[in-house]
Amino acid sequence: MEIKHLSSPPLFLGDNLALDFINSEYGTxxxxxxxxxxxxxxxxxxxxxxxVPTGTVAPPxxxxxxxxxxxxxxxxxxxxxxxxxxxxxxxxxxxxxxxPERRLKWDRDTQRYGVEVRTGTDSSAGxxxxxxxxxxxxxxxxxxxxxxxxxxxxxxxLFHDLSKSHRRRWCSMATCGNRMKVAAFRNRKGA
Numbered sequence: 001m002e003i004k005h006l007s008s009p010p011l012f013l014g015d016n017l018a019l020d021f022i023n024s025e026y027g028t029x030x031x032x033x034x035x036x037x038x039x040x041x042x043x044x045x046x047x048x049x050x051x052v053p054t055g056t057v058a059p060p061x062x063x064x065x066x067x068x069x070x071x072x073x074x075x076x077x078x079x080x081x082x083x084x085x086x087x088x089x090x091x092x093x094x095x096x097x098x099x100p101e102r103r104l105k106w107d108r109d110t111q112r113y114g115v116e117v118r119t120g121t122d123s124s125a126g127x128x129x130x131x132x133x134x135x136x137x138x139x140x141x142x143x144x145x146x147x148x149x150x151x152x153x154x155x156x157x158l159f160h161d162l163s164k165s166h167r168r169r170w171c172s173m174a175t176c177g178n179r180m181k182v183a184a185f186r187n188r189k190g191a
Contacts, residue, residue: 021131023158042127056127059123
């Protein structure tokens with residue numbers, strides 16, 4: 001399979017953080033695109049979804065950890081769609097190592113107690129923890145049944161169908177939906 005590295009922005013069609021992360025590798029057939037070609041591209045993606053502040057420094061292992069999490073997350077979603085088991089090692093590792101630290105603190109200005117949350121933005125697991133957490137929430141939520149794969153025969157993108165009728169069929173009407181409708185029209189005219 002040929003994977004091309006892109007400088008173009010990733011697609012955000014999944015209507016869910018975990019699905020959009022999985023969709024950072026996309027394409028049709030054997031022509032797949034990977035939006036993560038170095039650690040900086042992963043940080044750019046995390047900045048774009050407001051998970052890290054601008055200028056966050058990427059730990060050296062971030063690219064490898066992000067790709068492992070993406071592959072594991074894809075496997076978990078596909079397994080959940082088939083009501084079967086998947087290897088949870090990578091997801092659970094990120095959940096354990098990256099868990100934000102919560103502390104109770106006294107705020108002198110408001111004269112009240114509050115919760116201080118410290119995220120581990122100095123480690124790859126800390127940076128990726130919100131994605132693993134979103135995956136957990138997605139696959140354990142009762143609306144998981146509306147997670148779908150695009151119906152275009154050569155598209156791998158996943159999305160959460162949050163439409164009122166739950167009849168969404170394609171990752172995007174502008175791309176796959178249009179291609180499939182044109183192909184169906186040609187098939188009808190040719191027959």
